[in-house]
Amino acid sequence: MGRRVEPVRLAGKNGRMRREQPGPDALVRSAYIAHRHFVEGRTRIEIAEETGLSRFKVGRVLDEAVSSGLVTFQIASPSGIDLDLSIKLTRAFTLDRAVAVNVPSEQPEVMQQYLGGTAADLVTEILTDDDVFGLTSGRTINALARALKTLPSCEVVQLAGIAGPIQETGIETIRRVSAIAGVRPWTIYAPLVASMASTAEGLLQQPEIRDTFAQFARVSVAVVAVGSWNPADSQMMQNPALGAEDRDKLVARGVRAEVGATLVGDGGEIIHDLDNRCLAIPEAQLRRIPQVIAVAGGAAKTEAIRAVLASGLVHSLVTDAATARRLIGA
Amino acid sequence: MGRRVEPVRLAGKNGRMRREQPGPDALVRSAYIAHRHFVEGRTRIEIAEETGLSRFKVGRVLDEAVSSGLVTFQIASPSGIDLDLSIKLTRAFTLDRAVAVNVPSEQPEVMQQYLGGTAADLVTEILTDDDVFGLTSGRTINALARALKTLPSCEVVQLAGIAGPIQETGIETIRRVSAIAGVRPWTIYAPLVASMASTAEGLLQQPEIRDTFAQFARVSVAVVAVGSWNPADSQMMQNPALGAEDRDKLVARGVRAEVGATLVGDGGEIIHDLDNRCLAIPEAQLRRIPQVIAVAGGAAKTEAIRAVLASGLVHSLVTDAATARRLIGA
DNA sequence: AATAATAATGCTCATATGAGCACACCGATT
DNA sequence: AATCGGTGTGCTCATATGAGCATTATTATT
Numbered sequence: 001m002g003r004r005v006e007p008v009r010l011a012g013k014n015g016r017m018r019r020e021q022p023g024p025d026a027l028v029r030s031a032y033i034a035h036r037h038f039v040e041g042r043t044r045i046e047i048a049e050e051t052g053l054s055r056f057k058v059g060r061v062l063d064e065a066v067s068s069g070l071v072t073f074q075i076a077s078p079s080g081i082d083l084d085l086s087i088k089l090t091r092a093f094t095l096d097r098a099v100a101v102n103v104p105s106e107q108p109e110v111m112q113q114y115l116g117g118t119a120a121d122l123v124t125e126i127l128t129d130d131d132v133f134g135l136t137s138g139r140t141i142n143a144l145a146r147a148l149k150t151l152p153s154c155e156v157v158q159l160a161g162i163a164g165p166i167q168e169t170g171i172e173t174i175r176r177v178s179a180i181a182g183v184r185p186w187t188i189y190a191p192l193v194a195s196m197a198s199t200a201e202g203l204l205q206q207p208e209i210r211d212t213f214a215q216f217a218r219v220s221v222a223v224v225a226v227g228s229w230n231p232a233d234s235q236m237m238q239n240p241a242l243g244a245e246d247r248d249k250l251v252a253r254g255v256r257a258e259v260g261a262t263l264v265g266d267g268g269e270i271i272h273d274l275d276n277r278c279l280a281i282p283e284a285q286l287r288r289i290p291q292v293i294a295v296a297g298g299a300a301k302t303e304a305i306r307a308v309l310a311s312g313l314v315h316s317l318v319t320d321a322a323t324a325r326r327l328i329g330a
Numbered sequence: 331m332g333r334r335v336e337p338v339r340l341a342g343k344n345g346r347m348r349r350e351q352p353g354p355d356a357l358v359r360s361a362y363i364a365h366r367h368f369v370e371g372r373t374r375i376e377i378a379e380e381t382g383l384s385r386f387k388v389g390r391v392l393d394e395a396v397s398s399g400l401v402t403f404q405i406a407s408p409s410g411i412d413l414d415l416s417i418k419l420t421r422a423f424t425l426d427r428a429v430a431v432n433v434p435s436e437q438p439e440v441m442q443q444y445l446g447g448t449a450a451d452l453v454t455e456i457l458t459d460d461d462v463f464g465l466t467s468g469r470t471i472n473a474l475a476r477a478l479k480t481l482p483s484c485e486v487v488q489l490a491g492i493a494g495p496i497q498e499t500g501i502e503t504i505r506r507v508s509a510i511a512g513v514r515p516w517t518i519y520a521p522l523v524a525s526m527a528s529t530a531e532g533l534l535q536q537p538e539i540r541d542t543f544a545q546f547a548r549v550s551v552a553v554v555a556v557g558s559w560n561p562a563d564s565q566m567m568q569n570p571a572l573g574a575e576d577r578d579k580l581v582a583r584g585v586r587a588e589v590g591a592t593l594v595g596d597g598g599e600i601i602h603d604l605d606n607r608c609l610a611i612p613e614a615q616l617r618r619i620p621q622v623i624a625v626a627g628g629a630a631k632t633e634a635i636r637a638v639l640a641s642g643l644v645h646s647l648v649t650d651a652a653t654a655r656r657l658i659g660a
Numbered sequence: 661a662a663t664a665a666t667a668a669t670g671c672t673c674a675t676a677t678g679a680g681c682a683c684a685c686c687g688a689t690t
Numbered sequence: 691a692a693t694c695g696g697t698g699t700g701c702t703c704a705t706a707t708g709a710g711c712a713t714t715a716t717t718a719t720t
Contacts, residue, residue: 077361
């Protein structure tokens, strides 16, 4: 083969080629070299010996092929994760981890199914025997529990009281998770919000609840839901113990989102007005957990998520691709 | 620790996985590393420092990302050249160059337009002032001439007499090319085939024709058309000087294709029966040209092209993508 | 519990690669 | 002619990388 293995002229007309497009020969030659290197894994030196070019020339052809866009790198996930968005999200908010999940529909149930499933995969992946796993309650967290198949035998701690109706977000979430882990769960048999501070104080005296609260300091990995107060998409907010008056007052105070029972304003500031009526991990202890993963998605929650990310309460995020785009882009 | 019998352990202490599918975290992490390396061009060591991994680990993640298909290399041409096919074609027939052109239609005129255009780009690219450029005639070569915009000032030599009707494949092809090169052309004012050997011999005595024939030895780059004799798609074959009797006899002899006036059989063997009635570069001299580029395409010519490639008469090929696929046998 | 089998990690050292430089070449300009 | 600027080339040398190996961590088996 190699009939002309002499110094190749990539430029036509004795190098009189200016900023023109490469001709067919240069194109095919570049493509061949790129294929040989990137796809077949040959070294530049091997290609140089084959083609009779210098290794420097091969390197330059390769660089040019990449920078001109002749060669592009496609990073595509076989699973339903948008890797590119995930990376952008990680960077945009300086997160430990971010996962943007492709969901087939924006319907809440479908969304919860997918986010919960992915979050389940995520915690299955990162939890170890030595971890202490904390969870809040909520529909998405419930979907997570249902999607869990296996888990290391780590302890499981409920981080917050029950936010919504019992049948939806029951204690069974924690029970299921701890059953999979094969350990006894630390539960909180109480509502997330009490009507009066005195009630909350009373509940906190209960031995079981105190025991659970005592575990908060040991939690190493937590998964938390995010509720939106404006627009309203939060089980905590809809809790009957919270009167319309309280709600309005808090929204007027700038509450945009909640994590557990920690209320977050638009800029990420924490609003403590309701603290003494809540049964959940306090902000200070939440911040001490090394890895807090928020799981939330949907258009309505976009700004709530943004607020939570600004608060620095969470280190990681699992959300849907559309919401990821909204968070990053416009 | 943990003496209890666990169900199924998927993850080890440090989140290590067995031969399971990577979880979302590993996936995003790999994607991030791959992005940083391939797209952003960071070295493995830089990425190692950023991420806290060892450079070996980064290398392994990268290898795994490539071999698992997470990262794919896409080599796509902005122009109408199918680079992948071109490479396969080059390899399958051990060619110097091969270009597979995407054509919007299989119609002969459209095909000629595209092949001629690409061939024009190709010769514009590879010719230098010191080359001597040889051409046969034919409709595709004519399209090449029309598509030519610039050319080094190299000499232009007509390699074969006129194959078809004057109006279609006239001498003007050569005239146009040489005009662009800015030099005097070496022409052959004569038909490709004569009715009788004596006529051909007589024409060969003509000073102008002898002068042109004398240039054959100097030709360094040639572009040739390919005609198909079975199925019939060749202007030479349809030349009136070739009687039906001659045609049938030659086809019966196994002629499958022609290059200039060199007849080629199925296995690539040369059939010399008609040599003494033709006015064209002889096989021996054609073989001495360092770079002979065949330009031909279309379903009907597939087997003719295959025969010509087998003959070793040409070093390079410009064809349409569909024909390239047929030739490769994919 | 002990031990084998397996997998993952980081090391050494030889090799491959990149950055910058000097040179050659071409075309344009004085 | 002479010179200049631009471009393409291959060199040197410091750095990055790969192959193979020893070590450790983890899982499976006795």
